[in-house]
Amino acid sequence: ASAAAQDYDFFYLVLQWPGSYCDTKQSCCYPRSGKPAADFGIHGLWPNRDDGSYPQNCNPNSAFDPSKVSDLLSSLRSNWPTLACPTSDGLKFWAHEWEKHGTCAQNLFNEHGYFQTALSLRDELKVLDALAAAGISPDGGYYTQAAIKSAIQQGTGYAPYVDCNRDESGNTQLYQLYFCVAADASGFVECPVSPGGRPCGNRVEFPAF
Ligand code: 5GP
Ligand code: 5GP
Ligand code: 5GP
Known part of the structure:
Protein backbone atom coordinates (compact mmCIF):
# COMPACT_ATOMS: atom_id res chain seq x y z
CA ALA A 1 0.00 0.00 0.00
CA SER A 2 1.28 3.48 -0.76
CA ALA A 3 1.61 6.00 2.04
CA ALA A 4 -1.18 8.59 2.20
CA ALA A 5 -0.22 12.03 0.93
CA GLN A 6 -0.59 15.10 3.12
CA ASP A 7 -4.07 16.48 2.48
CA TYR A 8 -4.03 19.41 4.93
CA ASP A 9 -2.09 22.63 5.53
CA PHE A 10 -1.90 22.93 9.32
CA PHE A 11 -3.43 21.54 12.51
CA TYR A 12 -5.76 23.00 15.07
CA LEU A 13 -4.83 22.01 18.60
CA VAL A 14 -8.13 22.46 20.41
CA LEU A 15 -8.19 22.74 24.20
CA GLN A 16 -11.34 22.64 26.30
CA TRP A 17 -12.12 24.15 29.68
CA PRO A 18 -13.77 21.36 31.71
CA GLY A 19 -15.81 23.78 33.78
CA SER A 20 -17.55 25.03 30.64
CA TYR A 21 -18.28 21.55 29.35
CA CYS A 22 -19.78 20.55 32.67
CA ASP A 23 -21.89 23.54 33.72
CA THR A 24 -24.09 23.38 30.61
CA LYS A 25 -27.68 22.24 30.38
CA GLN A 26 -26.34 18.93 29.08
CA SER A 27 -23.95 18.60 32.02
CA CYS A 28 -21.07 16.08 32.04
CA CYS A 29 -19.73 12.93 33.67
CA TYR A 30 -16.32 12.64 35.27
CA PRO A 31 -14.12 9.88 33.85
CA ARG A 32 -13.57 6.59 35.68
CA SER A 33 -10.22 7.92 36.95
CA GLY A 34 -12.01 10.70 38.85
CA LYS A 35 -12.50 14.44 38.55
CA PRO A 36 -9.84 15.88 36.24
CA ALA A 37 -7.59 18.72 37.35
CA ALA A 38 -8.94 22.25 36.92
CA ASP A 39 -6.89 22.86 33.78
CA PHE A 40 -7.40 23.00 30.03
CA GLY A 41 -7.57 19.52 28.53
CA ILE A 42 -7.14 18.46 24.94
CA HIS A 43 -10.17 18.08 22.69
CA GLY A 44 -8.18 17.15 19.63
CA LEU A 45 -5.41 17.75 17.14
CA TRP A 46 -7.16 18.32 13.83
CA PRO A 47 -5.60 18.49 10.38
CA ASN A 48 -7.14 21.41 8.49
CA ARG A 49 -6.86 23.13 5.13
CA ASP A 50 -6.18 26.81 4.49
CA ASP A 51 -9.63 27.18 2.93
CA GLY A 52 -11.27 26.08 6.21
CA SER A 53 -12.25 22.62 5.03
CA TYR A 54 -10.77 19.49 6.57
CA PRO A 55 -10.34 15.81 5.84
CA GLN A 56 -11.89 13.32 8.23
CA ASN A 57 -12.09 9.57 8.82
CA CYS A 58 -9.27 8.91 6.42
CA ASN A 59 -8.39 5.30 7.15
CA PRO A 60 -10.99 2.71 8.14
CA ASN A 61 -8.17 0.16 8.39
CA SER A 62 -6.54 1.99 11.25
CA ALA A 63 -8.89 1.51 14.21
CA SER A 74 -1.73 8.13 32.51
CA SER A 75 -0.80 11.32 30.69
CA LEU A 76 -3.91 11.01 28.50
CA ARG A 77 -6.09 10.57 31.58
CA SER A 78 -4.65 13.75 33.10
CA ASN A 79 -4.35 15.96 30.04
CA TRP A 80 -6.95 14.62 27.58
CA PRO A 81 -9.77 13.61 29.92
CA THR A 82 -13.21 12.71 28.63
CA LEU A 83 -16.15 14.48 30.22
CA ALA A 84 -18.97 13.04 28.15
CA CYS A 85 -21.66 10.88 29.74
CA PRO A 86 -21.87 8.09 30.60
CA THR A 87 -18.69 7.81 32.64
CA SER A 88 -15.93 6.00 30.77
CA ASP A 89 -12.19 5.50 30.84
CA GLY A 90 -11.55 7.82 27.87
CA LEU A 91 -10.79 5.15 25.30
CA LYS A 92 -13.90 6.02 23.30
CA PHE A 93 -12.98 9.72 23.12
CA TRP A 94 -9.38 9.00 22.11
CA ALA A 95 -10.55 6.43 19.56
CA HIS A 96 -12.92 9.00 18.07
CA GLU A 97 -10.22 11.67 17.80
CA TRP A 98 -7.65 9.26 16.30
CA GLU A 99 -10.09 7.76 13.81
CA LYS A 100 -11.76 11.02 12.73
CA HIS A 101 -8.71 13.31 12.73
CA GLY A 102 -5.48 11.42 13.43
CA THR A 103 -5.92 9.00 10.54
CA CYS A 104 -5.83 12.01 8.21
CA ALA A 105 -2.24 12.77 9.24
CA GLN A 106 -0.75 9.31 8.87
CA ASN A 107 1.78 10.79 6.46
CA LEU A 108 3.25 12.36 9.59
CA PHE A 109 2.56 10.09 12.52
CA ASN A 110 1.26 6.75 13.67
CA GLU A 111 -1.23 6.45 16.53
CA HIS A 112 1.43 6.76 19.22
CA GLY A 113 2.98 9.80 17.54
CA TYR A 114 -0.40 11.49 17.19
CA PHE A 115 -1.15 11.34 20.91
CA GLN A 116 2.42 12.04 22.01
CA THR A 117 2.59 15.11 19.77
CA ALA A 118 -0.70 16.54 21.00
CA LEU A 119 0.33 16.01 24.62
CA SER A 120 3.68 17.74 24.20
CA LEU A 121 2.19 20.65 22.28
CA ARG A 122 -0.29 21.18 25.09
CA ASP A 123 2.52 21.05 27.66
CA GLU A 124 4.32 23.85 25.83
CA LEU A 125 1.42 26.25 26.17
CA LYS A 126 0.77 26.52 29.92
CA VAL A 127 -2.38 28.47 29.18
CA LEU A 128 -3.57 28.75 32.79
CA ASP A 129 -0.25 30.32 33.81
CA ALA A 130 -0.53 32.80 30.95
CA LEU A 131 -4.03 33.77 32.06
CA ALA A 132 -3.10 33.93 35.75
CA ALA A 133 -0.21 36.28 34.96
CA ALA A 134 -2.80 38.71 33.61
CA GLY A 135 -5.13 38.28 36.57
CA ILE A 136 -7.53 36.01 34.71
CA SER A 137 -8.57 32.92 36.63
CA PRO A 138 -11.43 30.44 36.67
CA ASP A 139 -13.28 32.22 39.44
CA GLY A 140 -16.67 32.59 37.81
CA GLY A 141 -15.81 36.16 36.92
CA TYR A 142 -16.27 37.91 33.59
CA TYR A 143 -13.48 38.99 31.29
CA THR A 144 -13.36 40.54 27.84
CA GLN A 145 -12.47 38.31 24.93
CA ALA A 146 -9.72 40.78 24.04
CA ALA A 147 -8.18 40.46 27.52
CA ILE A 148 -8.26 36.67 27.33
CA LYS A 149 -6.62 36.62 23.92
CA SER A 150 -4.01 39.16 24.80
CA ALA A 151 -3.06 37.37 28.03
CA ILE A 152 -2.56 34.12 26.14
CA GLN A 153 -0.66 35.89 23.35
CA GLN A 154 1.64 37.47 25.96
CA GLY A 155 2.27 34.22 27.80
CA THR A 156 2.48 31.71 24.97
CA GLY A 157 3.40 33.81 21.94
CA TYR A 158 0.23 32.87 20.10
CA ALA A 159 -3.26 34.33 20.08
CA PRO A 160 -5.83 31.55 20.08
CA TYR A 161 -9.29 31.64 18.59
CA ARG A 166 -23.40 28.83 27.32
CA ASP A 167 -23.86 27.75 30.88
CA GLU A 168 -27.15 26.52 32.27
CA SER A 169 -28.35 30.10 32.82
CA GLY A 170 -27.43 31.17 29.30
CA ASN A 171 -24.26 33.10 30.15
CA THR A 172 -21.56 33.12 27.49
CA GLN A 173 -18.41 31.42 28.76
CA LEU A 174 -14.91 30.41 27.71
CA TYR A 175 -15.21 26.90 26.30
CA GLN A 176 -12.44 26.11 23.80
CA LEU A 177 -9.18 27.58 22.59
CA TYR A 178 -7.96 26.87 19.05
CA PHE A 179 -4.21 27.09 18.48
CA CYS A 180 -2.61 26.46 15.11
CA VAL A 181 0.29 24.09 14.54
CA ALA A 182 2.54 23.79 11.48
CA ALA A 183 1.80 20.96 9.03
CA ASP A 184 4.94 19.11 10.16
CA ALA A 185 3.79 19.55 13.80
CA SER A 186 7.13 21.20 14.63
CA GLY A 187 5.52 24.05 16.54
CA PHE A 188 2.82 26.68 16.74
CA VAL A 189 2.08 29.15 13.95
CA GLU A 190 -0.30 32.05 13.45
CA CYS A 191 -3.62 30.66 12.24
CA PRO A 192 -4.12 30.79 8.46
CA VAL A 193 -7.92 30.74 8.88
CA SER A 194 -10.41 31.14 11.72
CA PRO A 195 -12.39 28.08 12.68
CA GLY A 196 -16.15 28.29 12.64
CA GLY A 197 -17.55 28.45 16.13
CA ARG A 198 -19.80 30.29 18.40
CA PRO A 199 -19.33 34.01 18.84
CA CYS A 200 -18.21 35.10 22.29
CA GLY A 201 -19.30 38.68 22.45
CA ASN A 202 -17.30 40.76 24.84
CA ARG A 203 -18.41 39.56 28.26
CA VAL A 204 -17.02 36.09 28.76
CA GLU A 205 -17.43 34.10 31.94
CA PHE A 206 -14.54 31.91 33.13
CA PRO A 207 -16.32 29.40 35.36
CA ALA A 208 -14.70 27.39 38.10
CA PHE A 209 -14.28 23.65 37.79
P1 5GP B 1 -18.56 21.55 16.68
O1 5GP B 1 -19.85 21.51 15.96
O2 5GP B 1 -18.58 21.01 18.07
O3 5GP B 1 -17.79 22.84 16.54
O4 5GP B 1 -17.64 20.53 15.88
C1 5GP B 1 -17.93 19.18 15.86
C2 5GP B 1 -16.69 18.44 15.40
O5 5GP B 1 -16.41 18.71 14.03
C3 5GP B 1 -15.41 18.84 16.11
O6 5GP B 1 -15.24 18.24 17.33
C4 5GP B 1 -14.39 18.39 15.12
O7 5GP B 1 -14.22 16.99 15.17
C5 5GP B 1 -15.01 18.78 13.83
N1 5GP B 1 -14.67 20.16 13.46
C6 5GP B 1 -15.43 21.27 13.65
N2 5GP B 1 -14.82 22.36 13.15
C7 5GP B 1 -13.64 21.92 12.65
C8 5GP B 1 -12.57 22.59 11.98
O8 5GP B 1 -12.56 23.79 11.75
N3 5GP B 1 -11.55 21.81 11.59
C9 5GP B 1 -11.51 20.47 11.81
N4 5GP B 1 -10.44 19.78 11.39
N5 5GP B 1 -12.51 19.83 12.43
C10 5GP B 1 -13.56 20.54 12.84
P1 5GP C 1 -15.70 15.91 17.70
O1 5GP C 1 -16.51 16.97 18.28
O2 5GP C 1 -14.21 15.90 17.96
O3 5GP C 1 -16.10 15.30 16.41
O4 5GP C 1 -16.27 14.76 18.62
C1 5GP C 1 -16.13 14.68 19.97
C2 5GP C 1 -16.80 13.36 20.28
O5 5GP C 1 -16.20 12.85 21.44
C3 5GP C 1 -18.27 13.50 20.52
O6 5GP C 1 -18.90 12.33 20.11
C4 5GP C 1 -18.32 13.65 22.03
O7 5GP C 1 -19.50 13.17 22.58
C5 5GP C 1 -17.17 12.78 22.45
N1 5GP C 1 -16.53 13.22 23.68
C6 5GP C 1 -16.21 12.41 24.69
N2 5GP C 1 -15.65 13.10 25.67
C7 5GP C 1 -15.61 14.38 25.27
C8 5GP C 1 -15.13 15.57 25.88
O8 5GP C 1 -14.62 15.60 27.00
N3 5GP C 1 -15.25 16.71 25.16
C9 5GP C 1 -15.78 16.72 23.91
N4 5GP C 1 -15.85 17.90 23.28
N5 5GP C 1 -16.26 15.64 23.31
C10 5GP C 1 -16.15 14.47 24.00
P1 5GP D 1 -12.14 40.96 14.67
O1 5GP D 1 -11.61 40.70 13.28
O2 5GP D 1 -12.70 42.29 14.89
O3 5GP D 1 -11.21 40.50 15.78
O4 5GP D 1 -13.38 39.97 14.83
C1 5GP D 1 -14.37 39.90 13.86
C2 5GP D 1 -15.50 39.09 14.44
O5 5GP D 1 -14.99 37.85 14.92
C3 5GP D 1 -16.17 39.76 15.64
O6 5GP D 1 -17.55 39.46 15.62
C4 5GP D 1 -15.51 39.13 16.82
O7 5GP D 1 -16.35 39.11 17.96
C5 5GP D 1 -15.26 37.74 16.30
N1 5GP D 1 -14.09 37.17 16.94
C6 5GP D 1 -12.82 37.66 16.92
N2 5GP D 1 -12.01 36.86 17.62
C7 5GP D 1 -12.79 35.87 18.09
C8 5GP D 1 -12.53 34.75 18.90
O8 5GP D 1 -11.41 34.48 19.34
N3 5GP D 1 -13.59 33.92 19.19
C9 5GP D 1 -14.82 34.14 18.73
N4 5GP D 1 -15.76 33.26 19.06
N5 5GP D 1 -15.11 35.20 17.98
C10 5GP D 1 -14.10 36.06 17.66
Missing part, protein backbone atom coordinates in the same frame (compact mmCIF):
# COMPACT_ATOMS: atom_id res chain seq x y z
CA PHE A 64 -7.68 2.88 17.55
CA ASP A 65 -5.57 0.32 19.41
CA PRO A 66 -5.10 1.16 23.12
CA SER A 67 -2.09 -1.15 23.36
CA LYS A 68 -0.17 1.26 21.11
CA VAL A 69 -0.49 4.08 23.64
CA SER A 70 -0.13 2.09 26.86
CA ASP A 71 2.83 4.23 27.95
CA LEU A 72 0.77 7.41 27.42
CA LEU A 73 -2.42 6.37 29.23
CA VAL A 162 -11.73 31.70 21.50
CA ASP A 163 -14.83 29.54 21.25
CA CYS A 164 -17.67 30.13 23.71
CA ASN A 165 -20.66 28.12 24.82
Whole structure:
Protein backbone atom coordinates (compact mmCIF):
# COMPACT_ATOMS: atom_id res chain seq x y z
CA ALA A 1 0.00 0.00 0.00
CA SER A 2 1.28 3.48 -0.76
CA ALA A 3 1.61 6.00 2.04
CA ALA A 4 -1.18 8.59 2.20
CA ALA A 5 -0.22 12.03 0.93
CA GLN A 6 -0.59 15.10 3.12
CA ASP A 7 -4.07 16.48 2.48
CA TYR A 8 -4.03 19.41 4.93
CA ASP A 9 -2.09 22.63 5.53
CA PHE A 10 -1.90 22.93 9.32
CA PHE A 11 -3.43 21.54 12.51
CA TYR A 12 -5.76 23.00 15.07
CA LEU A 13 -4.83 22.01 18.60
CA VAL A 14 -8.13 22.46 20.41
CA LEU A 15 -8.19 22.74 24.20
CA GLN A 16 -11.34 22.64 26.30
CA TRP A 17 -12.12 24.15 29.68
CA PRO A 18 -13.77 21.36 31.71
CA GLY A 19 -15.81 23.78 33.78
CA SER A 20 -17.55 25.03 30.64
CA TYR A 21 -18.28 21.55 29.35
CA CYS A 22 -19.78 20.55 32.67
CA ASP A 23 -21.89 23.54 33.72
CA THR A 24 -24.09 23.38 30.61
CA LYS A 25 -27.68 22.24 30.38
CA GLN A 26 -26.34 18.93 29.08
CA SER A 27 -23.95 18.60 32.02
CA CYS A 28 -21.07 16.08 32.04
CA CYS A 29 -19.73 12.93 33.67
CA TYR A 30 -16.32 12.64 35.27
CA PRO A 31 -14.12 9.88 33.85
CA ARG A 32 -13.57 6.59 35.68
CA SER A 33 -10.22 7.92 36.95
CA GLY A 34 -12.01 10.70 38.85
CA LYS A 35 -12.50 14.44 38.55
CA PRO A 36 -9.84 15.88 36.24
CA ALA A 37 -7.59 18.72 37.35
CA ALA A 38 -8.94 22.25 36.92
CA ASP A 39 -6.89 22.86 33.78
CA PHE A 40 -7.40 23.00 30.03
CA GLY A 41 -7.57 19.52 28.53
CA ILE A 42 -7.14 18.46 24.94
CA HIS A 43 -10.17 18.08 22.69
CA GLY A 44 -8.18 17.15 19.63
CA LEU A 45 -5.41 17.75 17.14
CA TRP A 46 -7.16 18.32 13.83
CA PRO A 47 -5.60 18.49 10.38
CA ASN A 48 -7.14 21.41 8.49
CA ARG A 49 -6.86 23.13 5.13
CA ASP A 50 -6.18 26.81 4.49
CA ASP A 51 -9.63 27.18 2.93
CA GLY A 52 -11.27 26.08 6.21
CA SER A 53 -12.25 22.62 5.03
CA TYR A 54 -10.77 19.49 6.57
CA PRO A 55 -10.34 15.81 5.84
CA GLN A 56 -11.89 13.32 8.23
CA ASN A 57 -12.09 9.57 8.82
CA CYS A 58 -9.27 8.91 6.42
CA ASN A 59 -8.39 5.30 7.15
CA PRO A 60 -10.99 2.71 8.14
CA ASN A 61 -8.17 0.16 8.39
CA SER A 62 -6.54 1.99 11.25
CA ALA A 63 -8.89 1.51 14.21
CA PHE A 64 -7.68 2.88 17.55
CA ASP A 65 -5.57 0.32 19.41
CA PRO A 66 -5.10 1.16 23.12
CA SER A 67 -2.09 -1.15 23.36
CA LYS A 68 -0.17 1.26 21.11
CA VAL A 69 -0.49 4.08 23.64
CA SER A 70 -0.13 2.09 26.86
CA ASP A 71 2.83 4.23 27.95
CA LEU A 72 0.77 7.41 27.42
CA LEU A 73 -2.42 6.37 29.23
CA SER A 74 -1.73 8.13 32.51
CA SER A 75 -0.80 11.32 30.69
CA LEU A 76 -3.91 11.01 28.50
CA ARG A 77 -6.09 10.57 31.58
CA SER A 78 -4.65 13.75 33.10
CA ASN A 79 -4.35 15.96 30.04
CA TRP A 80 -6.95 14.62 27.58
CA PRO A 81 -9.77 13.61 29.92
CA THR A 82 -13.21 12.71 28.63
CA LEU A 83 -16.15 14.48 30.22
CA ALA A 84 -18.97 13.04 28.15
CA CYS A 85 -21.66 10.88 29.74
CA PRO A 86 -21.87 8.09 30.60
CA THR A 87 -18.69 7.81 32.64
CA SER A 88 -15.93 6.00 30.77
CA ASP A 89 -12.19 5.50 30.84
CA GLY A 90 -11.55 7.82 27.87
CA LEU A 91 -10.79 5.15 25.30
CA LYS A 92 -13.90 6.02 23.30
CA PHE A 93 -12.98 9.72 23.12
CA TRP A 94 -9.38 9.00 22.11
CA ALA A 95 -10.55 6.43 19.56
CA HIS A 96 -12.92 9.00 18.07
CA GLU A 97 -10.22 11.67 17.80
CA TRP A 98 -7.65 9.26 16.30
CA GLU A 99 -10.09 7.76 13.81
CA LYS A 100 -11.76 11.02 12.73
CA HIS A 101 -8.71 13.31 12.73
CA GLY A 102 -5.48 11.42 13.43
CA THR A 103 -5.92 9.00 10.54
CA CYS A 104 -5.83 12.01 8.21
CA ALA A 105 -2.24 12.77 9.24
CA GLN A 106 -0.75 9.31 8.87
CA ASN A 107 1.78 10.79 6.46
CA LEU A 108 3.25 12.36 9.59
CA PHE A 109 2.56 10.09 12.52
CA ASN A 110 1.26 6.75 13.67
CA GLU A 111 -1.23 6.45 16.53
CA HIS A 112 1.43 6.76 19.22
CA GLY A 113 2.98 9.80 17.54
CA TYR A 114 -0.40 11.49 17.19
CA PHE A 115 -1.15 11.34 20.91
CA GLN A 116 2.42 12.04 22.01
CA THR A 117 2.59 15.11 19.77
CA ALA A 118 -0.70 16.54 21.00
CA LEU A 119 0.33 16.01 24.62
CA SER A 120 3.68 17.74 24.20
CA LEU A 121 2.19 20.65 22.28
CA ARG A 122 -0.29 21.18 25.09
CA ASP A 123 2.52 21.05 27.66
CA GLU A 124 4.32 23.85 25.83
CA LEU A 125 1.42 26.25 26.17
CA LYS A 126 0.77 26.52 29.92
CA VAL A 127 -2.38 28.47 29.18
CA LEU A 128 -3.57 28.75 32.79
CA ASP A 129 -0.25 30.32 33.81
CA ALA A 130 -0.53 32.80 30.95
CA LEU A 131 -4.03 33.77 32.06
CA ALA A 132 -3.10 33.93 35.75
CA ALA A 133 -0.21 36.28 34.96
CA ALA A 134 -2.80 38.71 33.61
CA GLY A 135 -5.13 38.28 36.57
CA ILE A 136 -7.53 36.01 34.71
CA SER A 137 -8.57 32.92 36.63
CA PRO A 138 -11.43 30.44 36.67
CA ASP A 139 -13.28 32.22 39.44
CA GLY A 140 -16.67 32.59 37.81
CA GLY A 141 -15.81 36.16 36.92
CA TYR A 142 -16.27 37.91 33.59
CA TYR A 143 -13.48 38.99 31.29
CA THR A 144 -13.36 40.54 27.84
CA GLN A 145 -12.47 38.31 24.93
CA ALA A 146 -9.72 40.78 24.04
CA ALA A 147 -8.18 40.46 27.52
CA ILE A 148 -8.26 36.67 27.33
CA LYS A 149 -6.62 36.62 23.92
CA SER A 150 -4.01 39.16 24.80
CA ALA A 151 -3.06 37.37 28.03
CA ILE A 152 -2.56 34.12 26.14
CA GLN A 153 -0.66 35.89 23.35
CA GLN A 154 1.64 37.47 25.96
CA GLY A 155 2.27 34.22 27.80
CA THR A 156 2.48 31.71 24.97
CA GLY A 157 3.40 33.81 21.94
CA TYR A 158 0.23 32.87 20.10
CA ALA A 159 -3.26 34.33 20.08
CA PRO A 160 -5.83 31.55 20.08
CA TYR A 161 -9.29 31.64 18.59
CA VAL A 162 -11.73 31.70 21.50
CA ASP A 163 -14.83 29.54 21.25
CA CYS A 164 -17.67 30.13 23.71
CA ASN A 165 -20.66 28.12 24.82
CA ARG A 166 -23.40 28.83 27.32
CA ASP A 167 -23.86 27.75 30.88
CA GLU A 168 -27.15 26.52 32.27
CA SER A 169 -28.35 30.10 32.82
CA GLY A 170 -27.43 31.17 29.30
CA ASN A 171 -24.26 33.10 30.15
CA THR A 172 -21.56 33.12 27.49
CA GLN A 173 -18.41 31.42 28.76
CA LEU A 174 -14.91 30.41 27.71
CA TYR A 175 -15.21 26.90 26.30
CA GLN A 176 -12.44 26.11 23.80
CA LEU A 177 -9.18 27.58 22.59
CA TYR A 178 -7.96 26.87 19.05
CA PHE A 179 -4.21 27.09 18.48
CA CYS A 180 -2.61 26.46 15.11
CA VAL A 181 0.29 24.09 14.54
CA ALA A 182 2.54 23.79 11.48
CA ALA A 183 1.80 20.96 9.03
CA ASP A 184 4.94 19.11 10.16
CA ALA A 185 3.79 19.55 13.80
CA SER A 186 7.13 21.20 14.63
CA GLY A 187 5.52 24.05 16.54
CA PHE A 188 2.82 26.68 16.74
CA VAL A 189 2.08 29.15 13.95
CA GLU A 190 -0.30 32.05 13.45
CA CYS A 191 -3.62 30.66 12.24
CA PRO A 192 -4.12 30.79 8.46
CA VAL A 193 -7.92 30.74 8.88
CA SER A 194 -10.41 31.14 11.72
CA PRO A 195 -12.39 28.08 12.68
CA GLY A 196 -16.15 28.29 12.64
CA GLY A 197 -17.55 28.45 16.13
CA ARG A 198 -19.80 30.29 18.40
CA PRO A 199 -19.33 34.01 18.84
CA CYS A 200 -18.21 35.10 22.29
CA GLY A 201 -19.30 38.68 22.45
CA ASN A 202 -17.30 40.76 24.84
CA ARG A 203 -18.41 39.56 28.26
CA VAL A 204 -17.02 36.09 28.76
CA GLU A 205 -17.43 34.10 31.94
CA PHE A 206 -14.54 31.91 33.13
CA PRO A 207 -16.32 29.40 35.36
CA ALA A 208 -14.70 27.39 38.10
CA PHE A 209 -14.28 23.65 37.79
P1 5GP B 1 -18.56 21.55 16.68
O1 5GP B 1 -19.85 21.51 15.96
O2 5GP B 1 -18.58 21.01 18.07
O3 5GP B 1 -17.79 22.84 16.54
O4 5GP B 1 -17.64 20.53 15.88
C1 5GP B 1 -17.93 19.18 15.86
C2 5GP B 1 -16.69 18.44 15.40
O5 5GP B 1 -16.41 18.71 14.03
C3 5GP B 1 -15.41 18.84 16.11
O6 5GP B 1 -15.24 18.24 17.33
C4 5GP B 1 -14.39 18.39 15.12
O7 5GP B 1 -14.22 16.99 15.17
C5 5GP B 1 -15.01 18.78 13.83
N1 5GP B 1 -14.67 20.16 13.46
C6 5GP B 1 -15.43 21.27 13.65
N2 5GP B 1 -14.82 22.36 13.15
C7 5GP B 1 -13.64 21.92 12.65
C8 5GP B 1 -12.57 22.59 11.98
O8 5GP B 1 -12.56 23.79 11.75
N3 5GP B 1 -11.55 21.81 11.59
C9 5GP B 1 -11.51 20.47 11.81
N4 5GP B 1 -10.44 19.78 11.39
N5 5GP B 1 -12.51 19.83 12.43
C10 5GP B 1 -13.56 20.54 12.84
P1 5GP C 1 -15.70 15.91 17.70
O1 5GP C 1 -16.51 16.97 18.28
O2 5GP C 1 -14.21 15.90 17.96
O3 5GP C 1 -16.10 15.30 16.41
O4 5GP C 1 -16.27 14.76 18.62
C1 5GP C 1 -16.13 14.68 19.97
C2 5GP C 1 -16.80 13.36 20.28
O5 5GP C 1 -16.20 12.85 21.44
C3 5GP C 1 -18.27 13.50 20.52
O6 5GP C 1 -18.90 12.33 20.11
C4 5GP C 1 -18.32 13.65 22.03
O7 5GP C 1 -19.50 13.17 22.58
C5 5GP C 1 -17.17 12.78 22.45
N1 5GP C 1 -16.53 13.22 23.68
C6 5GP C 1 -16.21 12.41 24.69
N2 5GP C 1 -15.65 13.10 25.67
C7 5GP C 1 -15.61 14.38 25.27
C8 5GP C 1 -15.13 15.57 25.88
O8 5GP C 1 -14.62 15.60 27.00
N3 5GP C 1 -15.25 16.71 25.16
C9 5GP C 1 -15.78 16.72 23.91
N4 5GP C 1 -15.85 17.90 23.28
N5 5GP C 1 -16.26 15.64 23.31
C10 5GP C 1 -16.15 14.47 24.00
P1 5GP D 1 -12.14 40.96 14.67
O1 5GP D 1 -11.61 40.70 13.28
O2 5GP D 1 -12.70 42.29 14.89
O3 5GP D 1 -11.21 40.50 15.78
O4 5GP D 1 -13.38 39.97 14.83
C1 5GP D 1 -14.37 39.90 13.86
C2 5GP D 1 -15.50 39.09 14.44
O5 5GP D 1 -14.99 37.85 14.92
C3 5GP D 1 -16.17 39.76 15.64
O6 5GP D 1 -17.55 39.46 15.62
C4 5GP D 1 -15.51 39.13 16.82
O7 5GP D 1 -16.35 39.11 17.96
C5 5GP D 1 -15.26 37.74 16.30
N1 5GP D 1 -14.09 37.17 16.94
C6 5GP D 1 -12.82 37.66 16.92
N2 5GP D 1 -12.01 36.86 17.62
C7 5GP D 1 -12.79 35.87 18.09
C8 5GP D 1 -12.53 34.75 18.90
O8 5GP D 1 -11.41 34.48 19.34
N3 5GP D 1 -13.59 33.92 19.19
C9 5GP D 1 -14.82 34.14 18.73
N4 5GP D 1 -15.76 33.26 19.06
N5 5GP D 1 -15.11 35.20 17.98
C10 5GP D 1 -14.10 36.06 17.66
